[in-house]
Amino acid sequence: MAILNVLEFPDPILKKVCKPVTVFDKNLEVFVEDLKDTILSHNYCVGLAAPQTGSLQRIILIDVSRARKPVPGKNLLVLINPEIIEFSDFKIVREGCLSIPDFTANVKRAMKIKVNYQDIKGENKSLETVDFEAHAIQHELDHLDGILFLDRITSPASDLFRRLQR
Numbered sequence: 679m680a681i682l683n684v685l686e687f688p689d690p691i692l693k694k695v696c697k698p699v700t701v702f703d704k705n706l707e708v709f710v711e712d713l714k715d716t717i718l719s720h721n722y723c724v725g726l727a728a729p730q731t732g733s734l735q736r737i738i739l740i741d742v743s744r745a746r747k748p749v750p751g752k753n754l755l756v757l758i759n760p761e762i763i764e765f766s767d768f769k770i771v772r773e774g775c776l777s778i779p780d781f782t783a784n785v786k787r788a789m790k791i792k793v794n795y796q797d798i799k800g801e802n803k804s805l806e807t808v809d810f811e812a813h814a815i816q817h818e819l820d821h822l823d824g825i826l827f828l829d830r831i832t833s834p835a836s837d838l839f840r841r842l843q844r
């Protein structure tokens with residue numbers, strides 16, 4: 679078990695595009711366990727993408743049951759090589775990021791998505807989800823393409839908010 683260091687903006691690694699996972703082996707399992715430990719080490723953390731720990735692989739973890747307002751009936755998701763194939767029901771929502779600890783932002787996200795991905799064994803899966811979980815998946819998936827919420831806001835003056843506490 680290991681808690682990984684989380685990179686913070688403006689670390690240049692956060693701007694890189696990640697590579698697909700092609701080998702589903704013990705090393706991958708160990709790395710995903712480390713990502714889980716890392717999420718658990720941060721209060722209310724609902725998601726983490728591999729590149730935030732310096733590893734440029736297309737892996738994201740989401741757990742909206744850990745939110746400040748937990749979403750009932752949800753558990754940890756491990757999505758490998760995720761791809762969102764349907765987006766609908768767009769809304770402006772507030773989001774934060776472990777890599778940008780001093781700010782939150784208003785960002786436009788789809789409240790309903792369908793995502794294809796592979797599980798830890800490399801099996802193809804599909805998931806339809808809504809609301810906060812859908813929103814969190816879009817945020818984490820952006821990390822795989824080097825996109826931060828700072829890249830999604832239209833106006834820093836009206837869409838960016840300084841956090842009062844970390």
Ligand SMILES: [Zn+2]
Nearest residue numbers: 774775776777
């Ligand atoms: Zn983030």
